[in-house]
Amino acid sequence: MKKLRKINYLLLGLVFLFALTACGGGESEKTSAGTNSEKSKDVKIVLNWFAKAQHGGVYAAQEDGIFKENGLNVTIEPGGPQVSSIQMVASGKAQFGLAHADQIVMAKNEGIDLVAVATAMQGSPQALMFHKGEGIKDFDELNGREVYIQPGITYWEFLKSKYDLSKVKEMAYTGQHTNFIANKDSVSQAFVTSEPFFLEKENIETETKLISDAGYDPYNVVLYVSKDYLEENEDTVKAFTESFVEGWNAYKDSYEEINKAIKKDNSDIELDSLKFEAETQADFVYGKDAETNGVGYMTEERWATLITQLHDLKLLDKTFDANDIFTTKYLPGKE
Numbered sequence: 001m002k003k004l005r006k007i008n009y010l011l012l013g014l015v016f017l018f019a020l021t022a023c024g025g026g027e028s029e030k031t032s033a034g035t036n037s038e039k040s041k042d043v044k045i046v047l048n049w050f051a052k053a054q055h056g057g058v059y060a061a062q063e064d065g066i067f068k069e070n071g072l073n074v075t076i077e078p079g080g081p082q083v084s085s086i087q088m089v090a091s092g093k094a095q096f097g098l099a100h101a102d103q104i105v106m107a108k109n110e111g112i113d114l115v116a117v118a119t120a121m122q123g124s125p126q127a128l129m130f131h132k133g134e135g136i137k138d139f140d141e142l143n144g145r146e147v148y149i150q151p152g153i154t155y156w157e158f159l160k161s162k163y164d165l166s167k168v169k170e171m172a173y174t175g176q177h178t179n180f181i182a183n184k185d186s187v188s189q190a191f192v193t194s195e196p197f198f199l200e201k202e203n204i205e206t207e208t209k210l211i212s213d214a215g216y217d218p219y220n221v222v223l224y225v226s227k228d229y230l231e232e233n234e235d236t237v238k239a240f241t242e243s244f245v246e247g248w249n250a251y252k253d254s255y256e257e258i259n260k261a262i263k264k265d266n267s268d269i270e271l272d273s274l275k276f277e278a279e280t281q282a283d284f285v286y287g288k289d290a291e292t293n294g295v296g297y298m299t300e301e302r303w304a305t306l307i308t309q310l311h312d313l314k315l316l317d318k319t320f321d322a323n324d325i326f327t328t329k330y331l332p333g334k335e
Contacts, residue, residue, distance in 0.1 A: 039071070040068065040071050040072055040073040041071055041072050041073065041236050041239075042073045042075075043072055043073070043074055043075070043095040043096060043236065043240065044074070044075040044076075044077055044093075044094040044095055044096070045058060045074060045075070045076055045077070045094065045095070045096040045097065045098070045240075046077045046079055046083065046085035046088045046089065046094045046096070046097045046098070047076065047077065047078050047079040047085065047098050048079050048085055048097075048098040048099050048100070048221060049078075049079045049080065050078050050079065050080055050265075050266045050268070050269075051076075051078050051262045051263075051265035051266040051269075052194075052262065052266065052269065052274070052277060053193070053255065053259065053262065053274045053275075053277035053278040053281060054120060054121070054193070054220075054221050054277065054281060055076075055098070055120075055221070055262065056247075056248065056251035056255055056258055056259070056262070056278060057120055057244055057245070057247040057248030057249075057250075057251050057285075057295075058076060058098075058244065058247060059076070059247070059251075059258050059261050059262050059265075060247040060248070060250040060251040060254065060258045061074075061243045061244060061246060061247030061250070062074060062076060062247075062261070063257075063258055063261050064247070064250050064254075066243045066246050066247050066250070067240075067243050067247075069243075070239040070240075070242060070243045071239055072236070072239055072240060072243060074240075076265070077094065078265055078266065079098075085097035085098055085099055086099055086103065086104075086107050086112060086114065089114065089224070089225065089226050089229075090107075090112045090114070090226055092226075092229075095225060095229055095233075095236070095240075096223060096224070096225055096240055097114075097223075097224055097225075098120070098221050098222065098223060098224075099221075099222055099224060100124070100218055100219070100220050100221070100222065101116065101119070101218035101219040101220070101222050101303070101306055102154050102218045102306060102310060104116055104222060104224055104325060105303075105306060105307055105310055105316070105325065106310065106315060106316070108320065108324070108325060109315070109316045109317055112226075113226065113227040113228070113324075114224045114225070114226055114227065114325065115224060115225055115226070115227050115230050115325060115326065115327060116219070116222045116223065116224045116298065116303075116325060116326040116327070117223050117224060117225060117230075117237060117241045117326075117327060117328075117329075117330050117331075118222070118223040118241050118244055118245060118295075118296030118298070118328075118330075118331060119219040119220070119221065119222045119223070119296060119297075119298050120220065120221035120222070120223070120248060120285060120295075120296075121219060121220035121221050121281065121284040121285055122219065122284055122285070122287065122288035122289050122290050122297075123212050123217050123219070123220070123284050123288060124155075124210075124211060124212055124216075124217055124218055124219075124220045124284075125191045125192045125193045125210070125220065125280070125281060125284055126155060126189070126190075126191060126210070126211045126212075126220075127189075127190050127191065127192045127208040127209055127210045127211060128142070128147070128187050128188070128189060128190065128208065128209050128211070129180075129187065129188050129189070129190035129195055129196060129199075129206050129207070129208050130186070130187045130188075130206065130207055130208075130209075131184045131185075131186075131204070131205070131206060131207075132205035132206055132207050133207075134184070134185070134207070136187070136207075136209060137209075139159055139162075139163045139165070139209075139213075139214055140163045140164060140165070142163075142165055142168050142187060143164075143165060143166070143167035143168055144167050144168075144185075145168060145169070145185050145186060145187050146169045146171050146179075146183060146185070146186040146187070147168050147169065147170055147171065147186070147187045147188070147189075148171045148172070148173040148174075148179070148180055148186065148187070148188040148189060149170060149171070149172075149173050149188075149189050150172075150173045150189060151170075151172060153189070154216075154310070154313070154315065155211045155214075155216050156189075157313050157315075158211075158214065158216040158309060158313060159211070159214055159216075161312070161313060162214055162215070163214075171186075173188065173189050177195070177198075177199065181199070181202070181204055190208060192208050192210065192280060193276070193277045193280040193281045194273070194276075194277055196208060197273060197276040197277075197280075198273070216309060217302075218306050219298060219302065220284070223240075223241065223244050223296075225237055234330075237330055238330040241296070241330040241331060242330070242331070242332050244296065245294065245295050245296045245331060245332050246332070248285060248295045248296070249295055251278070252282070252285075252286060255274075255275070255278040255279075256271075256275060256278075259271055259274040259275065259278065262274060294331065294332065294333070296328075296331050297328065297331065298326055298328055300322045300323060300326075303322035303325060303326050304322040307319050307320065307322060307325075
């Protein structure tokens, strides 16, 4: 009898222990669900160019663990002249991409359905650069000058449609500034966040005029997905978009530290150049509509204007509803 009672006690103890383990195991799984890399969603983002400060929000989200906290295991793939983020996203080789708004609009014209979910920059830092003291106040003052410009670049076509630039001598932009430096009357395409800094290091003082002054101002460094991916992975898109915005908010105060991570992916760029870019682009990222509506914000009006402008330039076969190509639904605080 005593032996039988011991066996019963032993069985009860085992049952009780099993119950505790089951409860504890379930709680542990729930707790680790957001941090276990095996349970994280693997996704890739392709940048629109080699890693730079314009991608600071992505790198901050990676370095600060924001992606991981939101259940994402993110691979960052730098872009470049031979890398098309749009083609990679459209083919399914990447889930997220960065591109300028006009590139996303023109992709739709080619039958590629993309959806913009956030923008890094509220406006474009694209500009025309000239030697200090040349006093170019308006675009028609480009006449009579050599202008180094990338053939077919969209904003140049816009400028030529709006202004009489028939007396401009168009020169092919190669990325080198030797001829621009030699000719003080010349003008070159530039980003206000980079070229002026590089030339200053060579003791060449310059001034710039933003293309947006002419009324062409697409969103820059836009986060997008394919329409098909969005329809099947809304939770992942929301998690990534919120991480993207949170990363940009973090980059605002920690850009010098995050820039070290950017340099690891782009050894050709120096930290002082990244610092200049981060500080110069701040108003584009955190100012304008973002100042009151938060980083990443976009409007239907801005997208609709861009679509009309590209159609007027005969770069689109037909116009379409702006809501077909962008949404703010997945930004933080949106439902």
